[in-house]
Amino acid sequence: MDLNGDGHVDLLSGSYSGEGLDEMAGLFQVLWGEGGGIFKKPQVLKGTDNENLIIKPVVSGTTPQRERICTRPTAVDFDADGDLDLVVGNFEGSYYLFRGEGEGKFSPESEKIMRGDKPLITGQHSDPFFVDWDQDGDLDLVSGSVQGGVVMVENLSGEGKEIVFGGSQPLVNFPFGKAERWSDEAPSPGDSTRVWVEDLNEDGKLDVVMGDRSVVLSAPEGMSRQEAKEGVRKVEAEFNELRKTLLTQPSLDEVKAIQEKLVQMGDKRREFMNEKRTGSVWVYLQK
Amino acid sequence: MKKFPYVVAALVPLSSGAVDFEKPYQLKGGEAVIELESPGYAAPALYDLDGDGVKDLLVGQFMEGKVMVYKGKGEGKFAEGKPLEAGGEVVKIPGVW
Numbered sequence: 349m350d351l352n353g354d355g356h357v358d359l360l361s362g363s364y365s366g367e368g369l370d371e372m373a374g375l376f377q378v379l380w381g382e383g384g385g386i387f388k389k390p391q392v393l394k395g396t397d398n399e400n401l402i403i404k405p406v407v408s409g410t411t412p413q414r415e416r417i418c419t420r421p422t423a424v425d426f427d428a429d430g431d432l433d434l435v436v437g438n439f440e441g442s443y444y445l446f447r448g449e450g451e452g453k454f455s456p457e458s459e460k461i462m463r464g465d466k467p468l469i470t471g472q473h474s475d476p477f478f479v480d481w482d483q484d485g486d487l488d489l490v491s492g493s494v495q496g497g498v499v500m501v502e503n504l505s506g507e508g509k510e511i512v513f514g515g516s517q518p519l520v521n522f523p524f525g526k527a528e529r530w531s532d533e534a535p536s537p538g539d540s541t542r543v544w545v546e547d548l549n550e551d552g553k554l555d556v557v558m559g560d561r562s563v564v565l566s567a568p569e570g571m572s573r574q575e576a577k578e579g580v581r582k583v584e585a586e587f588n589e590l591r592k593t594l595l596t597q598p599s600l601d602e603v604k605a606i607q608e609k610l611v612q613m614g615d616k617r618r619e620f621m622n623e624k625r626t627g628s629v630w631v632y633l634q635k
Numbered sequence: 636m637k638k639f640p641y642v643v644a645a646l647v648p649l650s651s652g653a654v655d656f657e658k659p660y661q662l663k664g665g666e667a668v669i670e671l672e673s674p675g676y677a678a679p680a681l682y683d684l685d686g687d688g689v690k691d692l693l694v695g696q697f698m699e700g701k702v703m704v705y706k707g708k709g710e711g712k713f714a715e716g717k718p719l720e721a722g723g724e725v726v727k728i729p730g731v732w
């Protein structure tokens with residue numbers, strides 16, 4: 349989007365946490381565009397008070413710090429006043445609004461976005477993207493999450509009015525994919541999804557473009573895939589049995605010992621596999 | 636904190652199932668499936684960066700906060716990717732780690 353209205357598209361990014369802060373909090377980084385695909389180096393986006401824009405969590409039963417990290421800011425005219433605002437997702441899965449004042453300026457006050465009288469939460473690592481999904485003239489919210497998949501939250505307000513959120517609808521269900529697979533298994537979408545919506549094949553229907561995180565496993569050198577899979581299976585069976593003992597109300601010392609064994613089992617599991625961690629981009633063409 | 640003017644039904648799903656899509660496929664950069672550096676966490680965006688009328692693909696990643704750019708070739712196809720640069724240097728978004 350053209351954040352400062354100078355006719356050139358700008359790049360906006362969140363971050364896990366900023367440098368030099370007293371506690372973890374994701375700042376918003378902007379690469380001001382100069383046209384033709386040329387951008388300036390990243391700069392921290394500041395509010396009209398000339399301080400770094402940062403979420404000021406509303407303490408309402410959530411963990412405030414989780415709402416400040418792993419931010420994902422998106423520019424949208426949320427209040428239909430003609431200026432771009434920022435809607436920011438975060439680790440907790442909630443959303444915060446920074447109202448725009450035009451030309452890339454934003455109020456430093458963050459407002460927690462509600463659905464009715466409750467905070468709007470769609471899944472950890474909320475990932476706001478706005479598009480008129482249901483084609484009723486106003487912008488709906490589409491989001492990925494750490495759990496995977498994609499959800500759409502309907503805007504009930506109508507064209508030209510401040511967004512008001514209604515019901516949710518899953519667009520992509522994660523159970524159809526898994527984040528970890530062996531290298532000779534067919535690829536499938538993973539978790540930690542980030543979303544873009546576009547009519548990619550220009551058939552008049554909106555499609556979903558989804559980034560993910562996945563882990564591809566392979567057998568270590570000198571071990572067959574069958575041996576590796578069997579090794580992993582045995583360790584996981586022991587792991588699950590050990591976890592069940594946590595339900596028997598053991599003492600604190602016993603809990604500590606069990607947790608140490610669980611960590612060791614994680615290490616042992618990795619003896620039977622090489623892990624390749626990566627991210628892909630998946631396309632869901634709407635029928 | 637501002638509240639909106641009227642209460643709406645909360646958390647009521649609009650429909651019981653997901654949308655009807657074709658089987659998902661992975662985008663390629665050139666001939667190879669796009670696979671980001673470990674640990675992944677792909678964040679895609681589409682925009683016609685070079686003004687040739689074809690949307691290009693940008694994909695943010697966790698490792699060093701780099702952004703990969705894949706030039707659009709039309710019909711949903713993209714060329715091999717290269718890291719976004721600014722000021723002659725590879726862009727690394729601070730605080731992404």
